[in-house]
Amino acid sequence: MGSTATKALVLVDGRIAGSNARITGADPERAGEIALKESLDQAGLRLEDVEYIVATGYGRRALELADESVNEINANARGAAWLGSSEGTVRTIIDIGGQDSKVIALDADGVIADFVMNDKCAAGTGKFLEVIADLLEIPIEELGDISLGSTKPVNINSTCVVFAQSEVVSLIARKEAPADILAGIHRSIASRVTTMARRVSMDRVVVFDGGPAKNKGLLAAIEAELGHPVVVPRHPQVVVALGAALIAADMLTGEGGGA
Template structure:
């Protein structure tokens, strides 16, 4: 049995795999004590699986905080983990060729080759626009629960256009629109369109190839999904639990290390401390044409 832990900027997620099945997942807010966050998420996943940490053969970490946890045996770049998860999870429509991931603080798009391996990617880390944090802040300004934001924009007749990509300026713009008594439906639809255009332009830079796999917490927002589909002219497939896909990808890496007896870069597993962080393999995504 193996586990993957994704230490994201906002949430820490864990997934446990046994016999090539996801048997447990866990999600907890990311806190300053990364070891505690990782332990909480992993503990939740193990409890769901009816197992304990002693049952694990290996744990691999990924995400922003992947270097800061002692309970991981190895670590892997989150781009690589996302690509592995998309290939493994697949879709009912055929092989995945494009991955869109909207995280708490960044957004990523990945293109997979015909074999399902990572070809290239783009990543936005410079601006919160087009991220989960942007949606969270807009929901706060509107006084709407984040989990309800997705459906509010449905049926909007005149979606607003947000001219600001900066999250602070966009907040001011939304406040002004509220003061102008613009319908909330139109404002929310405009917010979703803003995110879709920001992320969709990244997708168009690497080329839209179906099947398009949409993951990350905001993938549960039906308004963002619809806006992206309209912008790209392609249907998006959302996996069952889009927030934990990177953790699943990390667990798949752990499974493969055990099966093959070597790290993903070909280094032999023999002689590597099983209770220490990885020596530090970052995965092929360290190149890959990202920015």
């Protein structure tokens, strides 16, 4: 249950049977209930079929249906480690959410070894991308593809979202191309996030999750900063929800399974 989006995921016998993501809005509990219902509908299940519910994220304590709540760092680590990678064991996770960004280092067993988190400034988060999308009057889902057409990325010097927003307004007034502005924004976020990543024991097998991981331009910028490819799960926005479901299975049976 994130600050911007709420996700739900249903596991049945160790497989993903349904999932849903929606805007959190002003009522996190209602968003969580709807996301859960939609996920259960996908799975062909009803609420009474569910054996254990674990909530996570900023709004985790708002969901009265939950049997337990866990922090999103543990859930993210569990979900990413379970998904794995064709490149090898997942050892580093970059997660960009609506209001914060995190880098989590895992040991060889998938246990959290270290993490660093930025929740003091919106620069480097999904909210920042939403602000820029509004300024440029471009749908947020199109930012990545447009930025990949950049021929001369601008430099974004501000590290504060308020000043960066003002800087973008000035760039628009100077008739800078939207693609070049977006490429500069993505480079700025990538620089901030990879600086965080270098503060933990970063491994070459890096998973990038969270809603902004669907942004191809941001992914390319992060890969350029790191100097190697980054793994993006098929559905990056629900990795934390997957982790919560796996933890629910662990709590229920000690070895997973169940709905």
